[in-house]
Amino acid sequence: MAIEVFWGSGSPAAWRVLLALEYKRLPYVSHVLQFSKQEHKSPQLLALNPRGRVPVLRDGEYVCFESLAILYYLDLKYPQPPIFGRTPEEAGTIMRVICEYQAYIEPRVTSIASGIFTGNADLAGDEITAAMHAVASEARTIEGRLSRSDWIVGDSFSAIDMVIFPGIQLVKRALEKPQAAELSSRFMPVEVNYPALGRWLARVAALPGYERTYPPHWRGT
Ligand SMILES: N[C@@H](CCC(=O)N[C@@H](CS)C(=O)NCC(=O)O)C(=O)O
Numbered sequence: 001m002a003i004e005v006f007w008g009s010g011s012p013a014a015w016r017v018l019l020a021l022e023y024k025r026l027p028y029v030s031h032v033l034q035f036s037k038q039e040h041k042s043p044q045l046l047a048l049n050p051r052g053r054v055p056v057l058r059d060g061e062y063v064c065f066e067s068l069a070i071l072y073y074l075d076l077k078y079p080q081p082p083i084f085g086r087t088p089e090e091a092g093t094i095m096r097v098i099c100e101y102q103a104y105i106e107p108r109v110t111s112i113a114s115g116i117f118t119g120n121a122d123l124a125g126d127e128i129t130a131a132m133h134a135v136a137s138e139a140r141t142i143e144g145r146l147s148r149s150d151w152i153v154g155d156s157f158s159a160i161d162m163v164i165f166p167g168i169q170l171v172k173r174a175l176e177k178p179q180a181a182e183l184s185s186r187f188m189p190v191e192v193n194y195p196a197l198g199r200w201l202a203r204v205a206a207l208p209g210y211e212r213t214y215p216p217h218w219r220g221t
Helices: 010-022 043-048 065-075 088-118 126-148 161-177 177-182 195-205
Strands: 003-008 028-032 056-061 063-064
Touching: 003 010, 010 065, 010 161, 028 126, 043 056, 063 065, 065 161, 088 126, 088 161, 088 177, 126 161, 126 195, 161 177, 161 195
Parallel strands: 003 028
Antiparallel strands: 003 056, 056 063
């Protein structure tokens, strides 16, 4: 039975899982749910994930949700190529950088993106300003890592790249909006302010199968 993945266009958490499936060259059936139609809150989805969130992965009888848990499951079930490192030390570092990102940066990424997309936040206010500082400082740290290596940890694409990449793409897309012009000046264009990060974004985008992971509703908009 094929792996099934339930996801939504533009969901950074779901994007991680698609990147992992493509990198491991696993065949899968893709179910793109429409957030605008609340398809992620349908009885069928709630039966798979009572939180009504994507991504959800079904592999035969087994159902998993929470993107990081899905990456971990996929790596143990389908170990080649590995995405949590090739040595215990590499695995520890990948996991550490993921934990740091999720604890300190991801909430900031979410507040910047939702502030810009919903128009409900004061983009010059303290919360968004602090979030931009935190994201810019993290981008500098990642820039340092990527100026020494092609990938964030180790010498191959790994779970940490899969976790951070969609978040950076989301911030970039939000900062490209005209209403974010003032906010974006220190960060954008990413390729100029953070050249190694820019090259890494292009490197990920050149991976086989990447096009299938790209949020459909972002195309041409
Ligand atoms: N921590 C979860 C986050 C899942 C999540 O919040 N997914 C969002 C899309 S990125 C979602 O389904 N939102 C719909 C909702 O909350 O109603 C993960 O990593 O999978």
